[in-house]
Amino acid sequence: MAKHDPDLSQLFHALADPTRRSILTRLAEEPARVTDLAAPTGLRLPTVMRHLSVLEEAGLISTSKDGRIRTCAVVPEALDPVRTWLDEQRVIWEARLDRLDAFVMNVMKERAE
Amino acid sequence: MAKHDPDLSQLFHALADPTRRSILTRLAEEPARVTDLAAPTGLRLPTVMRHLSVLEEAGLISTSKDGRIRTCAVVPEALDPVRTWLDEQRVIWEARLDRLDAFVMNVMKERAE
DNA sequence: GTGATAGTTAGCATTATGGCTAAGCATGAT
DNA sequence: ATCATGCTTAGCCATAATGCTAACTATCAC
16 A cells, blocks of 8 residues: 555655756756756756755656766656646546436436435 | 744644554544554554644544543545645646747757758 | 533654765766 | 965754654545
């Protein structure tokens, strides 16, 4: 009931931080270097590095180093498990709504009798 | 780029815990009492209570007390901001893909000349 | 009223998170 | 060779998160 989607926890956790979400949004526009990502956050480099590694470990971004410059880019399909989970939730919920509907209809029918 | 959606952080954080997700999934089937929610988790009541208040503060569930029994139920529209954020990300990403596409097409056209 | 049941509150221990500084290590430019 | 740049590592601090136990309150059933 918990163990079989460890990455979902990791994903949600990575997304739970506004700084990380803003980095993601920025990277969705175009790949960027670590320093450029750090600038708008007002945070120090090591702090941003940590955010980046959280994002990378969650699979949300990929990075590569060329010379002394590390370039980061989003991994768009990384959000798929999140979407899938949300959709599953919706399906279950709607099934429940349907049952509720049926229940209400039943009650109304009984009342009418 | 961070302050104006505090609930998004709260939502993602609430969803980042497997126990809380399993509670949500269970509640999506049908409303339940605190004790019934606690049972399958193997956790103590106070611990589960804390998870429930995290979920409630994030707006993901609502609870009400009747006599000594507290009943919890999901709030389905609570996930909407999450969906919206995901969709926005996808839009930005796709715009970027389109630009990349245009770029590639351009290069190919130039080569052909 | 006694006792079981359902939840709540208080407080504690452990670990994780998010920020920092200081110092280190490559690489690129001169 | 020297220096600036860009990233990295190590280590510290404060706070928040997750679990627990123990004790307490409020209801319901007899």
